[in-house]
Amino acid sequence: MREISITHLYPDLLNLYGDKGNISVLQKRLLWRGIAVNVNEVSEGNLPDLDNTDILVLGGGAQKEQKIVCDTLLKIKDELTEFIEDNKVLLALCGGFPMLGKYPEQENITGLDVLNIETHLTDERTIGNAVAECDIDGEKFNIVGFENHTEKTDIKGFTPLAKMISRNGNEGIIYKNVFASYLHGPLLPKNPKLADIILKRALIKKYGEIGEFANLSDELETKTNQTLQTRFLNL
Amino acid sequence: MRYRLAILAGKSAILLLKILGRKASTNPGVVAMKICPFVLERMASQMKGDIDAVMGTNGKTTTNNMLADYLEAGGKQVVSNRIGANMKTGVVTAFINKTSWFGKLKADLATLEMDEAWAKHIFKSATPTKIVLNNLFRDQLDRYGEIEMTMKHLKDAISLAPNATIIANGDDPLIFETVREFKNEKKFYGIKDKISDKQSQVKEGKYCYACGKELRYNFIHFSQLGDYSCDCGFKRPPLSYSATDIKVFPAISFNVEGFGKIDLNGRGVYNIYNVLGAMAGATECGIPFEIISDCAKKYKPQIGRMEHFNINGKDVYLVLAKNPAGFNQSVNTVLEDPREKDVILAVNDAVEDGQDISWLWDVDFDAFLNDKSILSYSVSGRRYGDLALRLKYAGFDQSKVSIFSEIKNAIDFALSKDGKAKYLLVNYTVLFGAQGYLKELEK
Numbered sequence: 226m227r228e229i230s231i232t233h234l235y236p237d238l239l240n241l242y243g244d245k246g247n248i249s250v251l252q253k254r255l256l257w258r259g260i261a262v263n264v265n266e267v268s269e270g271n272l273p274d275l276d277n278t279d280i281l282v283l284g285g286g287a288q289k290e291q292k293i294v295c296d297t298l299l300k301i302k303d304e305l306t307e308f309i310e311d312n313k314v315l316l317a318l319c320g321g322f323p324m325l326g327k328y329p330e331q332e333n334i335t336g337l338d339v340l341n342i343e344t345h346l347t348d349e350r351t352i353g354n355a356v357a358e359c360d361i362d363g364e365k366f367n368i369v370g371f372e373n374h375t376e377k378t379d380i381k382g383f384t385p386l387a388k389m390i391s392r393n394g395n396e397g398i399i400y401k402n403v404f405a406s407y408l409h410g411p412l413l414p415k416n417p418k419l420a421d422i423i424l425k426r427a428l429i430k431k432y433g434e435i436g437e438f439a440n441l442s443d444e445l446e447t448k449t450n451q452t453l454q455t456r457f458l459n460l
Numbered sequence: 461m462r463y464r465l466a467i468l469a470g471k472s473a474i475l476l477l478k479i480l481g482r483k484a485s486t487n488p489g490v491v492a493m494k495i496c497p498f499v500l501e502r503m504a505s506q507m508k509g510d511i512d513a514v515m516g517t518n519g520k521t522t523t524n525n526m527l528a529d530y531l532e533a534g535g536k537q538v539v540s541n542r543i544g545a546n547m548k549t550g551v552v553t554a555f556i557n558k559t560s561w562f563g564k565l566k567a568d569l570a571t572l573e574m575d576e577a578w579a580k581h582i583f584k585s586a587t588p589t590k591i592v593l594n595n596l597f598r599d600q601l602d603r604y605g606e607i608e609m610t611m612k613h614l615k616d617a618i619s620l621a622p623n624a625t626i627i628a629n630g631d632d633p634l635i636f637e638t639v640r641e642f643k644n645e646k647k648f649y650g651i652k653d654k655i656s657d658k659q660s661q662v663k664e665g666k667y668c669y670a671c672g673k674e675l676r677y678n679f680i681h682f683s684q685l686g687d688y689s690c691d692c693g694f695k696r697p698p699l700s701y702s703a704t705d706i707k708v709f710p711a712i713s714f715n716v717e718g719f720g721k722i723d724l725n726g727r728g729v730y731n732i733y734n735v736l737g738a739m740a741g742a743t744e745c746g747i748p749f750e751i752i753s754d755c756a757k758k759y760k761p762q763i764g765r766m767e768h769f770n771i772n773g774k775d776v777y778l779v780l781a782k783n784p785a786g787f788n789q790s791v792n793t794v795l796e797d798p799r800e801k802d803v804i805l806a807v808n809d810a811v812e813d814g815q816d817i818s819w820l821w822d823v824d825f826d827a828f829l830n831d832k833s834i835l836s837y838s839v840s841g842r843r844y845g846d847l848a849l850r851l852k853y854a855g856f857d858q859s860k861v862s863i864f865s866e867i868k869n870a871i872d873f874a875l876s877k878d879g880k881a882k883y884l885l886v887n888y889t890v891l892f893g894a895q896g897y898l899k900e901l902e903k
Contacts, residue, residue: 243819243822246821353815414853445849448845
């Protein structure tokens with residue numbers, strides 16, 4: 226039987242944004258397809274077992290907690306770089322996205338610097354509901370979410386994860402199997418297509434092919450996605 | 461002269477608003493402060509008795525109103541901002557209400573709910589003699605480090621009132637950390653023993669603020685409230701007002717060691733803390749226990765605070781929750797009821813509610829799964845889709861979950877089901893529509 230291991234980084238520290246919604250969605254959408262799942266929560270002071278991780282999830286939290294997480298993960302910086310370059314799946318949302326790069330102007334937090342991106346502080350808070358267009362693996366679809374950040378990330382040569390529709394600009398990055406975005410918290414429940422792309426990428430990495438991957442009844446997910454798109458875009 | 465003018469203008473504004481059928485909450489205070497910036501000092505300095513300040517993130521208005529009830533039942537004339545206008549303008553308005561047209565204060569005591577960030581500004585003009593601190597719950601705001609900021613605001617305020625007695629919830633490590641280094645006289649209240657095993661235990665980051673290690677708990681009542689300790693010596697302080705023999709259903713009752721029994725006409729474990737805070741505050745102001753316990757029996761909840769309706773012989777409860785801590789408490793309150801019941805969850809995302817509803821995934825709705833006496837779930841509010849997904853991915857039986865875009869239809873549906881009790885867990889902007897419809901049905 227196929228099995229995917231999901232590692233949730235520091236839910237005890239990064240617990241303000243409903244990040245566990247993403248874990249639930251990845252887990253259930255595998256189980257409903259008859260694929261076994263193993264979820265490991267890594268708590269403060271411990272380090273993840275990257276060798277036995279297929280999908281690594283890093284969320285966001287308050288500044289103080291994000292610093293603790295960053296300091297801890299810096300101990301395995303080389304392993305994290307290898308994890309990424311080896312095409313393993315990393316989902317980094319909210320504060321987890323900029324943490325992958327550097328914060329040149331910030332004194333108390335350096336960033337993991339596992340991707341060449343730079344995050345700068347701005348005077349302006351970008352806050353609100355968001356709709357963005359994704360074009361990944363030949364599929365075009367719109368994702369909905371919420372963003373709330375004063376930072377702005379220079380993604381240099383990376384490909385954005387999505388093109389914003391609700392405002393100007395791009396959002397996040399997609400690099401190999403890294404999916405990173407400021408759209409925070411429970412992003413996947415109302416964006417099942419993105420969830421499935423993440424799962425398929427993890428299966429390909431582990432088994433060389435997607436294999437059997439049943440279609441799920443996503444009536445509720447799709448309807449919620451569409452209703453919110455209409456509302457957020459004032460259509 | 462400016463003071464007299466300010467009072468005149470403030471009183472006139474109150475009168476005018478009354479004629480217009482509106483509540484005077486802040487506007488009279490705004491007007492009076494414009495005319496005389498020292499209007500609050502001038503009124504507060506006439507106060508012979510205590511000035512109580514009530515603070516905390518959840519249950520502030522309830523606690524302050526209970527305290528005002530207890531003081532009034534004790535025969536006192538009380539200045540109080542009962543409607544929850546808790547910034548300086550609201551406090552000024554409350555004082556003007558109890559001041560004569562000639563500027564003479566006609567009150568024995570004051571009990572004032574205060575916004576934590578505003579407290580230090582209010583304390584400078586009206587220095588409290590008693591400070592009631594009920595809780596500090598993490599909520600969405602916390603993502604900006606606001607809990608630390610709120611603790612700092614409170615510490616700044618307390619340092620302006622070195623002679624005040626601090627009356628604080630000892631079960632809350634964040635409150636204890638806030639007050640522990642002050643030299644003020646301190647009286648702590650709390651719930652002595654474990655209440656029940658049914659309470660859902662949401663694991664949150666609960667760290668010792670003194671040394672940073674994870675706190676140990678003998679038991680947790682909810683959120684971070686409980687009997688905690690740490691290797692470094694940080695631990696729940698001895699309780700001066702200690703609740704034992706807790707009953708939570710069909711209504712709250714408990715014993716306060718050394719005082720006597722309290723029967724509250726209300727529910728919800730969080731209300732034990734609200735009553736304890738108010739009771740301790742009133743006791744420290746010299747109100748006899750018999751008057752307090754008598755008053756608690758007659759307690760009438762405000763809109764949406766476990767507000768009860770009887771509709772065709774069915775008990776309907778309307779419960780307002782504004783953050784994960786509040787929602788978790790509401791979930792627990794439903795679980796305390798052993799009867800068969802139907803549950804409605806409704807969440808809006810208007811500006812007043814907070815547009816970000818990510819926290820739905822931090823609420824322990826999963827605890828409902830263990831309760832076989834819940835017959836149906838209905839989801840509603842503008843974010844009904846998110847609620848439905850929340851329940852779907854938590855593994856709820858989909859045949860038990862119904863979706864309604866209109867709250868009225870959700871209420872009609874729940875009432876058509878067999879459960880003896882109905883629970884509506886709603887956030888702010890759903891509340892008024894739901895209450896209006898329930899009142900209509902109750903007639």
